[in-house]
Each structure stands twice: as structure tokens, then as C-alpha cells.
Amino acid sequence: MNNYKPLIDYINKYITLTSEEINLLEEHTTYRKYLKGQYIVQQGDVCRYESFIVKGCLKTFYMDKDGLEHVVLFGIENWWAADLGSFLTQTPADYNVQCLEHTEVIQFSFDSLELLYQKIPKLERFFRLIIQRAFVTSEKRIIRNFSLSAKERYIEFKNLYPQIEQRVPQYLIASYLGITKEFLSKVRSEIIKEQ
Template structure:
């Protein structure tokens, strides 16, 4: 179950087999069925999660009942409420499995142990957090400066199978439009 994690770490840093064997001892393998929650808003995020297989989403529901998707967690990605994970405060987000998923979970104490005992992983997580910050800033700027159609086509070009794996109302939420607007966009694009 740890093959993809090993591959992803090695794509970013070099890690010895001995160090990776130690890494494996600090993770908790978990299977999460579709529509089950890994985290619910208000609860502290006690795990950061590597997705070995499947698909999750991080989202929030506002006071009007509207859903806002912050992130999809695809195979080979990490997902958590990092602020809650690092501080122990209640989460602002829900994390739900959209598909049957196999996850590798690590607690904050185990994560701290990992960073202390395998220093190369401190570099690995720094690079991941940097890349996440850059991606988040780019997404925020796109949402403020490009049209909904451009946001949709960018998402589809980056993740071609997302429309087969994720319901359209969730794609609409992710790109910041209504379901009806997304339907019109898809119709316009198919006629071009």
C-alpha cells in the first residue's frame, strides 16, 4: 500500500530504503467508503492524509446552505485542513470521500517524529507546502481575473477525467459558479 507514497516522495527528494521503512511505521492505512467523512467541520483535523487510491474533496457549507469546494484530493495527493492539523483548533472544512479510497494517515505527533527522525522529509514537506501555496495563490488570482469559461476549460485541461469522476454541481462549486451557469458553459463549449 505504500508504493505510491514512496514514488511521490522520491520524485521530490531522495530517501533511503531504511528511512522509508521507518516512514511506513508512522502512517495508519485506512479505507474510506464513498460518501464517508474523514473530517467534519468543527472537529480538529487530527490527520494529514495521503491518497493512495480514490478521490476526496475538502469543502464548506455556508450559512445559506451553499457548498464551496476548496480542494479535490486525488490519487497521489495530500489533503487536510493544515491550519487545524498544526494548531489543533476545530476545522473550517469537511473532507469526504467521493470514491472508495485507500488512505495513509499520519497524526501530528507522528508527523513531528517523522520530521525529527528523517530530516529529508522536512525538505519534502516544505516543498509540498510551498507548491500548495503557489497553486492556491494561482487559483485565487484566476478566480478573480479570468472568466468562468476559462476556469472550467483550465480545470478540464489539467484533469481530463474529472467530469467523469465528480458530479457537475461539485465542479461548479469548485470553479465558483452555479450549476446552471456551468450547464450553459458546457453547452457553449460543445457548440464551439
């Protein structure tokens, strides 16, 4: 039960689970540990799990045909990690999800999640709410990428995710922002000079 406390606390922000429902949830999910560098899903494989991060840090990225990584998301404690499109459709993943630190997750398989929806109908409402939030966040990021300069995007990133910057190498932050690590270094120097 103790390993599940972060997930139960997170869910209880949206819906309230009874002790019987919590037991069902634990019965139909898996607590798993990954080592730094391990993949939860790789591009081209079907994403088998929606993973709630209990401890650790992950990156979701696309590898282009030239072998360049394009970071789309980071994930830390109390966040979710998956290639959602692949998970929902059970088709090959467009993205990789890789651990940047030793990571512990609670995983919902596609089948177990469908079963939980039947046994705990309010879980569907919970997942709808968090997917809506993720969608809105994604849309806002697209607008920022079109409308803000690299410097403004970096400042926004630091403000929105201060706990991530300390845990992720600068070259990955540069990839997330869509700039080179050299340009990010220049932007950071400018900001330091202005302070």
C-alpha cells in the first residue's frame, strides 16, 4: 500500500476512491522499477503501459531518420509517461520513453485499465480529466513555440518546471526548446548578464 500512496493521493485530487476500490486498483496494476537509461517504450513497439511516476525522471522523445533526438516531454514524480497514441490504439509507438534517473512507476496495462473502468466507473472521469489537462498543456506549448523567442521559451520553461531544470542535462532542455545546446548556453549567459 505504501508504494501506492502517491498514486492514490494524486487520484483523490480528482475523485474519491473507497478502500475496496483502492484494493482493486492495486490488484490490477504493477509497481515496477527501471534503471537509469532503460526504456519504458521504444519507437516502433506498441506502448503497453500508462505509467504513473512515483520516483524518478523520464524523457519522451522522437528519433528522426538522421538519428537526432527531439525531446517532447519530461516526466517527474506525480506525472504520467507513455506514448499515449500508441497506448490508446495499441499500434506502434512514435515516441521513446526513457529513464533519466532510476525510476519507479505504477503501470496500467491497456486491458487492466479497461477492466478497471468497468469495475470503478469514476476512473474513466479521472483519466478524462488528466488527459484534458495534458491536451491543454500541449496546445499551450505549441503556441509558445510559434510565438515566443528562444529566450522567452527558456524563461517560460524555467518558470513552469523549476524542479526539472536541476535534474536534466542542458542539451536535453535545448532539444525540448527546439534549439542547439550552444544557443541555449548563449541565452543563459544573456539572462545572467541581465540579472
